Amino acid sequence: MTIRLLLISNLLLFVAPLSAQDNYKLGPDSMVQDKVPQGSVTQHKWTSKKVFPGTVRDYWIYVPKQYNGRTPAAIMVFQDGGTYVNTKRQFRVPTVFDNLIHKGGMPVTIGIFINPGVIPATRKGARPRRNRSFEYDTLSGQYARFLLEEILPEVSRSYKLTDDAELRAIGGISSGGICAWSVAWERPDKFRKVLSHVGSFTNIRGGHHYPAMIRKTERKPIRIFLQDGTNDLDNLHGSWPLANRQMAAALKFTKYDYRFVMGTGGHNGRHGGAILPESLQWLWRGWNGKSGSKDKAK
Amino acid sequence: MIIRPASVLLLVLTCSTALAQDMPLTQVLLPGQGWELVGSGYKFTEGPAVDDKGNVFFTDIPNNRIHRIDAVTGKVGVFATETARTNGLMFGSDGLLYGCRNGDRQVVAYAADASHTVIADNLPCNDLVVTSDGRLFVTDPANGKVWHIDDKRKKRVVAEGIHPNGVILWPGQGTLVVTERNEPHLWTYRVEADGSLSHRERYYLPLRMLPGRERPGSDGMTVDAAGRLYVTTYAGVQMFDPTGRMGGVIHKPQRGSLANVVFGGPRLDLMYVTAGDKVFRRKTKVRGAPYFLKPRAGSR
Numbered sequence: 001m002t003i004r005l006l007l008i009s010n011l012l013l014f015v016a017p018l019s020a021q022d023n024y025k026l027g028p029d030s031m032v033q034d035k036v037p038q039g040s041v042t043q044h045k046w047t048s049k050k051v052f053p054g055t056v057r058d059y060w061i062y063v064p065k066q067y068n069g070r071t072p073a074a075i076m077v078f079q080d081g082g083t084y085v086n087t088k089r090q091f092r093v094p095t096v097f098d099n100l101i102h103k104g105g106m107p108v109t110i111g112i113f114i115n116p117g118v119i120p121a122t123r124k125g126a127r128p129r130r131n132r133s134f135e136y137d138t139l140s141g142q143y144a145r146f147l148l149e150e151i152l153p154e155v156s157r158s159y160k161l162t163d164d165a166e167l168r169a170i171g172g173i174s175s176g177g178i179c180a181w182s183v184a185w186e187r188p189d190k191f192r193k194v195l196s197h198v199g200s201f202t203n204i205r206g207g208h209h210y211p212a213m214i215r216k217t218e219r220k221p222i223r224i225f226l227q228d229g230t231n232d233l234d235n236l237h238g239s240w241p242l243a244n245r246q247m248a249a250a251l252k253f254t255k256y257d258y259r260f261v262m263g264t265g266g267h268n269g270r271h272g273g274a275i276l277p278e279s280l281q282w283l284w285r286g287w288n289g290k291s292g293s294k295d296k297a298k
Numbered sequence: 299m300i301i302r303p304a305s306v307l308l309l310v311l312t313c314s315t316a317l318a319q320d321m322p323l324t325q326v327l328l329p330g331q332g333w334e335l336v337g338s339g340y341k342f343t344e345g346p347a348v349d350d351k352g353n354v355f356f357t358d359i360p361n362n363r364i365h366r367i368d369a370v371t372g373k374v375g376v377f378a379t380e381t382a383r384t385n386g387l388m389f390g391s392d393g394l395l396y397g398c399r400n401g402d403r404q405v406v407a408y409a410a411d412a413s414h415t416v417i418a419d420n421l422p423c424n425d426l427v428v429t430s431d432g433r434l435f436v437t438d439p440a441n442g443k444v445w446h447i448d449d450k451r452k453k454r455v456v457a458e459g460i461h462p463n464g465v466i467l468w469p470g471q472g473t474l475v476v477t478e479r480n481e482p483h484l485w486t487y488r489v490e491a492d493g494s495l496s497h498r499e500r501y502y503l504p505l506r507m508l509p510g511r512e513r514p515g516s517d518g519m520t521v522d523a524a525g526r527l528y529v530t531t532y533a534g535v536q537m538f539d540p541t542g543r544m545g546g547v548i549h550k551p552q553r554g555s556l557a558n559v560v561f562g563g564p565r566l567d568l569m570y571v572t573a574g575d576k577v578f579r580r581k582t583k584v585r586g587a588p589y590f591l592k593p594r595a596g597s598r
Contacts, residue, residue, distance in 0.1 A: 052499070053496075053497050053498075053499075054488060054496060054497030055497075119488055119497050119499075121470065121472030121473065121488065121489075122472065122488060122489065122490050122491055123470065123471055123472040123489060123491070125470060126468070126470030126471055126472025126473070126489075127468060127469075127470045127472060127473075127525065127540070128472075129473055129486060129488070129497075129499075129501065130540075130541050131499075131501075132541065133541040133542055133543050134499065134500075134501055134503070134541075134542050137543070138503060204543050205503060205504060205543065205544075206504055235320045235322065236320060236321075236322040236323075236545060236546065237320075237543075
């Protein structure tokens with residue numbers, strides 16, 4: 001009884017402030033719509049032999065109904081794939097893709113949703129080496145290499161994917177967000193569209209250096225949508241709201257094609273999920289040759 | 299305010315996961331508790347090792363002595379003399395003190411009376427780690443090798459091509475960590491059943507480096523029961539969480555060398571460091587995880 005009471009009071013402590021700040025609702029583009037063709041999602045396993053040797057992970061491939069097998073499809077990769085591919089939680093990417101592709105808000109796009117790797121321990125009872133932070137937070141081209149040398153070639157065995165960097169996007173939440181930026185930053189010849197939800201541009205593994213690097217590096221051909229919330233994390237690694245503001249200011253200074261939306265939420269995907277359809281339409285605008293007007297920061 | 303129970307649970311899970319992942323120094327250090335001098339007047343201290351009572355042994359390499367710090371009184375006494383520049387030390391679950399007897403190019407095991415038996419010959423070594431089932435990993439910086447010595451005392455090279463210095467295992471002994479003094483990362487390897495090492499990665503990265511220095515000077519390491527890893531460097535004792543993220547730098551007790559670290563004392567909550575001519579300790583909120591103890595739940 002005491003334990004139960006304690007639990008409930010803890011719940012209220014957490015929930016009361018969160019519910020007000022994170023009161024974001026999904027719109028119709030995040031719901032399955034009648035008469036909109038639905039793509040298919042398949043689940044796969046990958047054991048890395050080259051770039052993150054020994055890691056195992058799940059990944060999913062979304063193929064839109066409109067994909068015809070002849071025309072190369074655009075690509076969008078998501079870190080923490082299981083979170084984004086889930087059609088019951090905050091992001092529901094397959095459903096959003098169905099709706100946006102149907103109405104022409106984005107190209108026919110194959111979605112690749114990849115979980116972070118784990119190196120299982122051989123010794124009985126020993127803890128596995130969780131590779132998420134190493135893969136996502138490290139400032140290097142290693143994750144880009146993983147995509148370019150392992151995952152994309154594998155997916156290309158079954159599907160025709162575009163080589164046009166303008167039609168290759170990548171997104172993620174938290175450390176997955178900074179990872180998306182790192183991929184485009186390291187390989188803008190291969191990925192030029194970035195979507196970041198509550199991105200960890202903080203000092204987990206040096207990510208706080210990016211705003212300074214952006215200001216003092218010749219502009220790269222990257223378009224980026226940044227989302228964060230005023231109640232995001234403030235911990236030993238840094239302040240997420242300040243870090244995202246620093247990113248936005250640096251992108252503005254260097255005249256990047258960027259958009260920054262600051263909500264009131266915490267370190268979760270509620271706000272990012274609610275605005276996902278408009279975020280994606282902004283990110284993909286002009287994909288069909290009709291160039292969208294260059295948005296300025298809000 | 300209407301909140302469905304399921305979403306409440308989810309919220310709480312999300313929060314607690316986020317909190318659990320963050321391991322700031324405040325989880326380790328006690329307010330107002332700084333370094334305390336344990337012993338001084340040595341030439342170069344190294345190899346701190348804890349036994350099953352919490353006594354800490356360390357070596358004074360140039361003076362060829364191994365000292366013992368009593369777990370209860372904190373007094374330092376001489377354990378062994380003429381130790382042939384013995385360097386890295388660690389207790390096995392058999393109660394023996396294993397050491398890198400570098401002057402003789404041997405790995406040895408010291409008994410309670412300080413007599414020693416040879417475990418491996420022709421092996422110039424710096425540091426070692428002893429598994430709970432009596433196997434050893436030994437670093438050989440001169441030849442750029444990590445050796446494995448099995449329970450039949452057969453030695454073989456299990457990693458090379460790096461300049462290894464310190465070596466430690468995670469509490470569950472499934473992952474081996476190796477330092478290179480001049481590299482901005484620590485290496486991790488998976489430990490296979492036969493002692494071979496696989497899937498090398500620069501898992502702990504980046505290390506803090508002092509301004510103007512291109513090398514971290516990483517040396518000895520230890521782990522705590524929650525899986526945090528501590529490595530001595532030029533900048534201080536750097537603490538990493540179990541996912542390889544640096545959580546903070548603990549000040550050095552004095553300028554100059556900081557060679558190695560271990561948790562000792564009756565509760566294993568005293569952090570001991572060997573620092574040049576002295577040995578220091580400070581009380582912490584955490585506990586060490588020597589491999590001869592049965593691992594606590596969640597500490598693997």
